[in-house]
């Protein structure tokens with residue numbers, strides 16, 4: 001049994017969501033955690049999770065969508081209610097993304113994400129226009145901390161998105177002493193993985209199809225040198241399509257290609273890897 005710990009079935013366009021979910025149901029060899037971006041999609045996600053017993057849900061409002069909900073306290077209260085549902089197993093997505101901020105400043109034009117982010121931050125935090133890269137970083141950190149506090153309160157793991165922000169992420173996690181997290185779509189190196197594991201020995205590091213790229217030597221080294229008990233796999237579908245399906249969408253059942261690559265790189269038997277990685281997924285999501 002495999003577990004795709006991070007997918008977005010509602011974003012698939014070439015197949016209907018129902019077709020994708022029925023296909024998984026028929027194959028009967030996969031669990032999924034669907035991750036969503038705002039209150040409406042979080043509610044839909046929970047409905048899907050109740051309809052299909054292999055499906056679980058995460059809830060949160062994406063930083064780019066938070067402008068839709070100008071009252072942060074009210075939004076957090078609503079999310080808290082949603083998150084108490086038994087099928088909700090994580091908070092997503094908690095992020096620091098300095099890559100996009102840097103790109104924006106390099107190109108001297110605003111990319112959508114940062115534009116929306118500063119808009120929402122202005123609304124929610126009632127601050128004046130945020131101009132400098134440093135100010136934007138600080139506001140991302142404010143959201144990041146609010147999400148950690150919510151996850152702490154609800155005793156749910158946090159799915160963390162990191163791009164070029166690893167030092168601040170580990171610093172904040174240490175400061176708040178929050179250890180219940182998943183590093184989603186890992187794209188750093190062994191040193192960062194070991195720093196996280198040293199601080200939070202039960203955190204999870206989740207690998208996607210990026211693991212197979214020729215240029216991904218650091219990620220491949222990481223997956224061979226960290227304990228098997230800390231490894232998850234994911235598709236991030238419909239993004240990051242495996243090479244055999246290059247021009248098509250990615251789907252949760254393609255997580256088997258990530259699993260195959262993981263088995264090629266590790267020394268344990270395929271059976272042992274499958275059992276342990278599946279158990280890791282159940283453990284971090286607290287699925288009994």
Ligand SMILES: [Zn+2]
Nearest residue numbers: 006008035236
């Ligand atoms: Zn994603």
